[in-house]
Amino acid sequence: MEDRPYKILVVDDEPDLQPLVLQRMRRNIRAGRYTFVFAGNGVEAIEQLNADRSIDMVLSDINMPRMDGLTLLEQIPKVDPNIRSVIISAYGDMRNIRTAMNRGAFDFVTKPLDFKDLQVTIDRTLRHMAEWRDALTARDKLIALQNELDIASNMQKSILPTTFPVSPAYGVSAHMEPARNVGGDFYDVIALQGGRLGLAVADVSDKGVPAALFMMSSRTLLKGAAIGRNNPGEALGEVNDLLIENNETAMFVTVIYAVYDPETGTFTYANGGHNTPLVVHPDGSSTELPLTRGVALGVMPGIEYQQNTITLEPGDTVLLYTDGVTEAMNSGNEEFGMERLRQIFADKPPQGPEEAHRDVFQAVHAFAGAVPQSDDITCLTLRHAGA
Numbered sequence: 162m163e164d165r166p167y168k169i170l171v172v173d174d175e176p177d178l179q180p181l182v183l184q185r186m187r188r189n190i191r192a193g194r195y196t197f198v199f200a201g202n203g204v205e206a207i208e209q210l211n212a213d214r215s216i217d218m219v220l221s222d223i224n225m226p227r228m229d230g231l232t233l234l235e236q237i238p239k240v241d242p243n244i245r246s247v248i249i250s251a252y253g254d255m256r257n258i259r260t261a262m263n264r265g266a267f268d269f270v271t272k273p274l275d276f277k278d279l280q281v282t283i284d285r286t287l288r289h290m291a292e293w294r295d296a297l298t299a300r301d302k303l304i305a306l307q308n309e310l311d312i313a314s315n316m317q318k319s320i321l322p323t324t325f326p327v328s329p330a331y332g333v334s335a336h337m338e339p340a341r342n343v344g345g346d347f348y349d350v351i352a353l354q355g356g357r358l359g360l361a362v363a364d365v366s367d368k369g370v371p372a373a374l375f376m377m378s379s380r381t382l383l384k385g386a387a388i389g390r391n392n393p394g395e396a397l398g399e400v401n402d403l404l405i406e407n408n409e410t411a412m413f414v415t416v417i418y419a420v421y422d423p424e425t426g427t428f429t430y431a432n433g434g435h436n437t438p439l440v441v442h443p444d445g446s447s448t449e450l451p452l453t454r455g456v457a458l459g460v461m462p463g464i465e466y467q468q469n470t471i472t473l474e475p476g477d478t479v480l481l482y483t484d485g486v487t488e489a490m491n492s493g494n495e496e497f498g499m500e501r502l503r504q505i506f507a508d509k510p511p512q513g514p515e516e517a518h519r520d521v522f523q524a525v526h527a528f529a530g531a532v533p534q535s536d537d538i539t540c541l542t543l544r545h546a547g548a
């Protein structure tokens with residue numbers, strides 16, 4: 162029930178009905194449950210409805226001058242489609258009752274009026290109307306929330322690189338598929354001095370809008386640290402300390418950050434609690450790079466992140482990915498796992514970075530089948546062609 166009394170418009174050309182309704186419904190009127198307004202025919206009723214938008218329900222006779230009740234039923238939705246209508250019909254007049262129901266009447270009562278039955282009908286009608294209004298409110302909130310999520314999703318996508326540097330010496334590509342409208346994964350490709358590239362893939366501890374906000378903050382801090390620091394370990398340490406300073410949500414982010422030098426083929430990386438990178442060789446074999454024993458960023462201050470350097474051979478492809486790849490589940494509750502990831506390329510070595518990440522996503526989706534995606538899936542690939 163609403164705070165105000167429900168307002169009921171009674172439409173009938175019998176002058177004795179108004180004092181009878183007011184007298185028989187006086188307890189409900191005094192209790193503040195209902196208020197009644199009256200009209201003598203359908204034309205007057207439409208005028209009332211247009212003038213007073215607070216009317217919740219119409220109780221109308223069928224046979225009236227100027228505009229009868231059945232015609233009124235057709236006109237009410239044009240004023241307000243959410244008003245509920247109850248028709249007063251002669252006893253046994255099933256043809257008019259069927260017509261009334263087909264034209265949108267919620268219920269009917271018969272003459273002579275039984276006021277106990279009328280009150281039950283009014284209460285049932287108003288209860289249905291209240292539930293309908295609640296449903297509309299929930300729908301509107303859902304639509305508004307969906308619009309906000311769409312905006313957040315577009316904002317998130319707008320900060321992720323969609324074009325990548327091109328060089329005869331290397332190729333880079335990346336893709337992210339969020340499990341919800343917005344995700345907590347991100348990737349980045351950062352142009353550094355001397356033609357080097359900074360490459361990052363990260364996974365925030367939560368999902369949805371909070372994770373997306375934390376993700377955007379983490380990405381911005383990482384990009385700034387990457388430009389200001391020469392090595393990945395120092396960059397992760399700086400980002401970690403900055404995240405700790407203002408992290409009331411106690412969220413954290415796992416990150417793999419690497420610096421690639423196309424001139425020498427060196428790939429120097431620091432791992433903050435993230436999945437180990439995978440290097441796929443031209444013959445389809447693959448190597449998991451050693452972890453550097455770093456913990457997730459945002460957990461505790463003052464952590465020193467170690468780093469490791471390898472030299473890529475021509476034709477090597479490096480895969481940086483999130484656990485949405487290796488921990489994807491199928492209908493048998495099996496994880497995709499590292500071995501299946503390596504097997505993707507065993508018989509078909511990747512010929513380019515785009516093909517490499519596309520093959521990963523196709524294999525993960527084929528494995529999961531109809532099982533809903535439970536985690537963001539992100540993959541960044543670097544192919545070293547050599548000098």
